[in-house]
Amino acid sequence: MKSIRKIRIRKVKKDDWKYFKIWWKHPALDDLSGDTNPKHSTDKWLFGSFMRMINDSKRLDYIVLNEKGIIIGHFNLILYKNYVQFDIKIGEEKYRNKGYGTLMTKKAIQIVFKKLKYKKLVLDVKVTNLRAIRVYEKCGFKIIRKTKDGKLYRMVIIT
Ligand SMILES: CC(C)(COP(=O)(O)OP(=O)(O)OC[C@H]1O[C@@H](n2cnc3c(N)ncnc32)[C@H](O)[C@@H]1OP(=O)(O)O)[C@@H](O)C(=O)NCCC(=O)NCCS
Numbered sequence: 316m317k318s319i320r321k322i323r324i325r326k327v328k329k330d331d332w333k334y335f336k337i338w339w340k341h342p343a344l345d346d347l348s349g350d351t352n353p354k355h356s357t358d359k360w361l362f363g364s365f366m367r368m369i370n371d372s373k374r375l376d377y378i379v380l381n382e383k384g385i386i387i388g389h390f391n392l393i394l395y396k397n398y399v400q401f402d403i404k405i406g407e408e409k410y411r412n413k414g415y416g417t418l419m420t421k422k423a424i425q426i427v428f429k430k431l432k433y434k435k436l437v438l439d440v441k442v443t444n445l446r447a448i449r450v451y452e453k454c455g456f457k458i459i460r461k462t463k464d465g466k467l468y469r470m471v472i473i474t
Contacts, residue, residue: 320414321382324422327369327389331378334386335365338406347402347439347467375426379419381410390419392427398435399427403447412446420454428474436472 327335339361354360368376368391375392388405401423405411427436440447442461448468456470 319382320418322387322415322418322422323380323384324377324390324419325380327376327378329366329369332362332365334378334406335389336361338388338404339364347441379405379415381415385410387415388419390423392423392431394431394433397433398437399431399433401427401436401438416447416450417453420450424454424472434474438470439467440470441466442468 336358340356368374373394375394377390378386379388379390381387385407387407387410388403390401390403393400393402401420403416403419403423405416405419424436427433436456438451438456439462440451442448442465448458448470451470455472457472458468459471460469461467462469
């Protein structure tokens with residue numbers, strides 16, 4: 316029998332550093348930053364980034380738990396004047412491709428349009444990240460352009 320996927324979210328707190336420390340130390344191939352500076356993978360540097368992230372009033376960062384209460388990843392929303400930018404990562408590889416990313420994206424969309432009352436949600440994704448693109452298209456995002464270097468798509472939902 317196919318198991319029923321469910322997610323629960325809560326805001327990221329300082330204690331969650333232990334998860335981010337692992338997820339950020341093993342950046343996925345789909346990481347958009349392209350940052351290869353070795354200094355930027357030290358615990359000290361990463362912890363500084365983590366603290367800036369959780370103290371940034373323009374961001375909403377969520378930890379995601381599955382139906383068993385296991386922490387599987389996170390997503391964030393960066394709030395601009397007229398739009399919100401979305402990013403997502405299932406940090407634990409074994410939980411990818413099981414439907415959670417779709418549920419997380421739908422949850423983010425609900426927060427942005429129903430709760431925060433924004434009218435535009437955007438994201439950037441590597442053109443090679445076919446799984447992520449599939450998830451975003453399933454959830455209603457449309458590709459609007461490619462970056463000049465051809466590496467990223469900008470995707471958007473406007474209500
Ligand atoms: C991208 C990510 C959030 C997607 O979440 P997920 O839980 O793995 O995805 P889901 O299981 O909900 O859905 C995957 C969909 O892509 C499809 N898919 C999987 N691999 C694919 C591929 N290589 N090409 C096309 N589609 C693919 C699946 O069949 C499924 O579609 P379906 O429901 O129509 O069958 C997750 O894999 C992840 O965190 N990856 C690493 C970080 C990342 O890439 N973040 C995105 C940055 S923009």
